[in-house]
Amino acid sequence: MGASDRDRWNDKWAERGSGTSHGSQLVELVGPHLPPSGRLLDIAGGGSTNSLTFARLGLDVTVCDVSDVGLIQARQRALSEDVIISTIEVDLDTDPVPLGLWDAITVANYLNRALFPALVAELAPGGILAIVIATVTNLERSEKPGRRFLLETSEILGLISPLDVIHHSEEWRSNNRHECHLIAKR
Secondary structure, three states: OHHHHHHHHHHHHHHHOOOOOOOOOHHHHHHHHOOOOEEEEEEOOOOOOHHHHHHHOOEEEEEEEOOHHHHHHHHHHHHHOOOOOEEEEOOOOOOOOOOOOEEEEEEEOOOOHHHHHHHHHOEEEEEEEEEEEEEHHHHHOOOOOOHHHOEOOOHHHHHOOOOEEEEEEEEEOOOOOEEEEEEEEO
């Protein structure tokens, strides 16, 4: 992402004060498919509360994000709720995915197409990959996020090959975003 992206995300999370006030639909999507214990990697999750929910479910959660401000806020939220998570500051445009093998990897509202082969490679046998990312159809109602951050129709299926798809849908969601929801298993 580079310094400008880090600065942009740091400014965003600093302005909001404590990240987002809610998680994405990722928790509801992946919840029934998560193992009762194991290692979960939350990609670009510093500003989200998803990691807290996953830790409460008994998973050993590591959040990676380019924003040190977002990660500080994630640690503060975890401390305030007496939940344990780990954090790693990493620029996934230039740095490798934190090494697994991970029992689950989650990605919400972050698209880096070049990252998917590494995510697939770092999944443990039987591991789950869960994704919630807006599609280009979202541009019909909103100009943000921009096209380069949106999946083309069914594009995700090629990006996560050779994983076995458990669930895949692309439609308008209750949050008024056209999103791809995917659960795949190694």
